[in-house]
Amino acid sequence: MxxxxxxxxxxxxxxxxxxxxxxxxxxxxxxxxxxxxxxxxxxxxxxxxxxxxxxxxxxxxxxxxxxxxxxxxxxxxxxxxxxxxxxxxxxxxxxxxxxxxxxxxxxxxxxxxxxxxxxxxxxxxxxxxxxxxxxxxxxxxxxxxxxxxxxxxxxxxxxxxxxxxxxxxxxxxxxxxxxxxxxxxxxxxxxxxxxxxxxxxxxxxxxxxxxxxxxxxxxxxxxxxxxxxxxxxxxxxxxxxxxxxxxxxxxxxxxxxxxxxxxxxxxxxxxxxxxxxxxxxxxxxxxxxxxxxxxxxxxxxxxxxxxxxxxxIGYRDGFIGEGQISYAGPGALERGRLALEIVRQRLDLRSLPIEELRLEVIGVDAVNFTAGAPETPREVRIRAAGRARDRLSAAAVGAEVEALYTNGPAGGGGAWSAVREVVAITSxxxxxxxxxxxxxxxxx
Structure with missing residues (x-):
């Protein structure tokens, strides 16, 4: 019952x-x-x-x-x-x-x-x-x-x-x-x-x-x-x-x-x-x-x-390399954008097989792509992420971000990098x- x-x-x-x-x-x-x-x-x-x-x-x-x-x-x-x-x-x-x-x-x-x-x-x-x-x-x-x-x-x-x-x-x-x-x-x-x-x-x-x-x-x-x-x-x-x-x-x-x-x-x-x-x-x-x-x-x-x-269906789909670093104080946004451009140029100079590359200022254009994002933040964190078929090429993305400590614009801190295998999903x-x-x- x-x-x-x-x-x-x-x-x-x-x-x-x-x-x-x-x-x-x-x-x-x-x-x-x-x-x-x-x-x-x-x-x-x-x-x-x-x-x-x-x-x-x-x-x-x-x-x-x-x-x-x-x-x-x-x-x-x-x-x-x-x-x-x-x-x-x-x-x-x-x-x-x-x-x-x-x-x-x-x-x-x-x-x-x-x-x-x-x-x-x-x-x-x-x-x-x-x-x-x-x-x-x-x-x-x-x-x-x-x-x-x-x-x-x-x-x-x-x-x-x-x-x-x-x-x-x-x-x-x-x-x-x-x-x-x-x-x-x-x-x-x-x-x-x-x-x-x-x-x-x-x-x-x-x-x-x-x-x-x-x-x-x-x-x-x-x-x-x-x-x-x-x-x-x-x-x-x-x-x-x-x-x-x-x-x-x-x-x-x-x-x-x-x-x-x-x-x-x-x-x-x-x-x-x-x-x-x-x-x-x-x-x-x-x-x-x-x-x-x-x-x-x-x-x-x-x-x-x-x-x-x-x-x-889960399948292996290459690797993602990522790096982040923060900038603070007057001109933080400008320095962050300069840092991202340095990373872009460095990866081009090395002719690495990066299939997709994302360069973004978190809090400004990492998620919100519409007009009206703040243009004078006092602190920013930048992120670079790239996909490659091999782990070594992917790891180079984060390595270039960490190299900004002494080779990029002033005042960078809190850098880290990582590389992970991509397990993609389809149906x-x-x-x-x-x-x-x-x-x-x-x-x-």
Whole structure:
């Protein structure tokens, strides 16, 4: 029998998110489920590189710290945890959680790892077309990773079979939340309306502090109180796919119609056609109403899911070299611009194979390219960054910036340089028939 309602909290919106709001949620949110959404496109590609170096790694670097912070209370309160912190290695991540549970004295805890999203072998041996017109087979050894976006089915099955923690690799972000709803309410895999409602709820929650006013805040235009104590969101969901959003009483931030409206539009190109692995969701008729309990959302719907699954492709794309240095006092801007011109000329004199070069004065023209930037700042920091196919050429960019200490205009200080490999991301579509999703079980 379906529950009358469930309460789902979002304890993280990205890999480096704060941990204390999740502790507040599990202790005071009266939750049934706590979701950690920690996996961006580039995050999983970098995790695949770590796994290539060490087959026992490849999961989220904060896995033990984040899960450890909430595990005891989640067991006491029967708050079940769902997360994509498995990244490139959900099975190893499940093993780590099992060990962590044993260390805390929680024996017999069931942990399920959702597998099947890694299609790197498939894409490396097949000419899968990417969104840029290349094929994955053309990438050769540059191909780092390929992960298909799975849906909520395996998450729901794991919960049905008694998992206290479900850990995934690449799934659609809303699917983390939809899995809990399908388990609790018994929604059918082809009930497009309810799956569309669930996807809208998951989309609202997935970025955590964005919904409660964090990214929303803009002093003087959109003032938000208590950002240092920002609370993370909770959705109380009923079997008909209606949700009321709130946060723990007394926590910072706000849940209002205006924050909800802004989050609904986040990363949405066509509100009538939001393609996810479970459903093609339709947000075009969504309505928010402020109530005593929070903000109520209605009006979402959906239609049949896409025939193919999106896959995120990571590949090596050269190196970026970067250098920065500061100038202060009268004429700081002029000296900064002279320094950048020196760097440009030096790189030309050395005939280095720099494919892209960015030279910018941070705070003046690094982000804002419109007219009206301040022309008389008392301090500036300049940045030079260049891309090259080889590490040595890329490193020369930062080296030329550091050389400005004694070879450039007066008064430079605080210089640093770095070089890093570029792992670029593109997308492709994979036939569902090539995906073999499943569960791997661990018990503490």
């Amino acid at each position: 379906a529950l009358p309602s469930i309460r789902i909290g979002c304890g993280a919106g990205f890999a480096g998110d704060r941990i204390d709001p999740a502790i507040e949620l599990v202790e005071s949110g009266n939750l049934d489920f706590l979701v950690f959404e920690c996996l961006a496109e580039r995050t999983i590609a970098m995790a695949q590189l770590r796994r290539a170096d060490d087959p026992d790694s490849g999961y989220d670097l904060l896995l033990r710290e984040r899960i450890g912070a909430v595990l005891d209370q989640s067991v006491r309160g029967n708050v079940r945890i769902i997360t994509n912190m498995g990244a490139a290695n959900p099975v190893a991540a499940a093993g780590q959680i099992a060990l962590l549970a044993q260390e805390r004295g929680h024996f017999g805890l069931k942990i399920a790892a959702v597998v099947g999203d890694d299609v790197t072998v498939l894409t490396s041996s097949s000419a899968v077309a990417t969104e840029e017109g290349r094929t994955t087979s053309e990438m050769g050894s540059a191909l780092v990773s390929a992960n298909a976006y799975l849906g909520s089915a395996e998450i729901a099955r794991a919960l049905d079979e008694g998992a206290h923690v479900v850990i995934t690799g690449r799934v659609g972000d809303p699917a983390l939340f939809v899995g809990a709803m399908r388990h609790a309410f018994g929604w059918a895999e082809d009930d497009w309306h309810l799956l569309g409602c669930g996807t809208a709820i998951g989309h609202m929650l997935e970025c955590a502090g964005q919904l409660t006013g964090g990214y929303f805040a803009d002093p003087g235009f959109k003032d938000v109180e208590g950002l240092a104590r920002l609370g993370f969101p909770i959705a109380e969901v009923t079997p008909d796919g209606i949700a009321t959003f709130s946060k723990v009483a007394g926590s910072g931030g706000e849940i209002t119609v205006r924050t909800c409206t802004e989050q609904l539009l986040y990363e949405i190109f066509d509100p009538e056609t939001y393609e996810q692995p479970d459903v093609t969701a339709d947000f075009s008729d969504v309505t928010f109403i402020a109530t005593d309990a929070g903000v109520r959302m209605t009006g979402a719907s959906g239609r049949a899911r896409p025939d193919r699954l999106k896959a995120s 492709a579509r994979i036939d569902r028939e090539h995906i073999d999703a499943g569960l791997v079980w661990m018990t503490s």
